[in-house]
């Protein structure tokens with residue numbers, strides 16, 4: 232009998248470990264989640280994805296229980312990233328690497344005389360387009376850039392245009408951006424400036440890939456960029472004033488934590504930093 236065994240013992244044990252860890256009570260929820268997000272797996276991958284999903288679900292439920300006990304100020308929720316491990320999420324989606332700033336840019340100066348209002352919501356003022364989905368592509372930098380530009384275009388023109396991340400991905404390589412492997416918002420703005428405009432999502436749709444060549448159409452310009460202002464790094468007061476007085480501001484945050492991957496509602500003040508993991 233032992234002679235006939237061809238599956239390596241280590242692999243078999245690993246697979247058994249996964250299979251044994253699956254919770255049969257979650258069968259229906261798993262099937263429902265898969266159909267909601269149109270997930271399909273080859274048979275051998277499904278057991279592993281289910282295991283990852285169950286682990287994420289348990290962590291989300293644990294966090295929300297703690298929130299109900301007053302230990303956190305924000306809630307988490309299962310979403311379409313439920314079958315990804317933290318490391319996979321970060322590799323696939325978090326495409327911003329901070330660099331020393333090399334392009335000359337103007338610095339936004341906060342004015343001590345100006346008092347910021349207690350609350351500003353640019354969504355209700357018409358500056359913000361619907362939520363987008365970057366897919367499995369580290370193009371967050373492009374989405375961040377369009378988000379800020381969409382708000383400013385609205386301020387200038389009174390029209391809300393949905394701008395094209397694919398335009399930035401395909402056309403700003405020469406400035407050092409690297410498509411789905413990451414990039415910089417400042418270089419995206421620089422591209423729009425140098426190029427004399429950019430297209431809308433409508434004429435240049437999102438593909439979540441970075442293998443196409445640039446198809447910018449100057450006859451269909453949806454936005455311009457004349458000047459980029461930088462908020463001094465680390466200055467919360469200046470950032471607050473820029474957000475309050477200018478409009479949506481493009482920022483990069485460290486979104487590598489589980490708490491960002493499954494954020495649902497409430498205020499995440501990052502006070503959990505150091506307390507967890």
Ligand SMILES: *[C@@H]1O[C@H](CO)[C@@H](O)[C@H](O)[C@H]1NC(C)=O
Pocket residue numbers: 385386387389476
């Ligand atoms: C654009 O910004 C200026 C200055 O903050 C403001 O006075 C104006 O009302 C804004 N326009 C729109 C359409 O929101």
Ligand SMILES: *[C@@H]1O[C@H](CO)[C@@H](O)[C@H](O)[C@H]1NC(C)=O
Pocket residue numbers: 427428452453454455
């Ligand atoms: C962008 O700038 C060009 C040239 O100055 C102008 O013709 C065009 O109307 C501008 N487009 C937008 C959307 O502001």
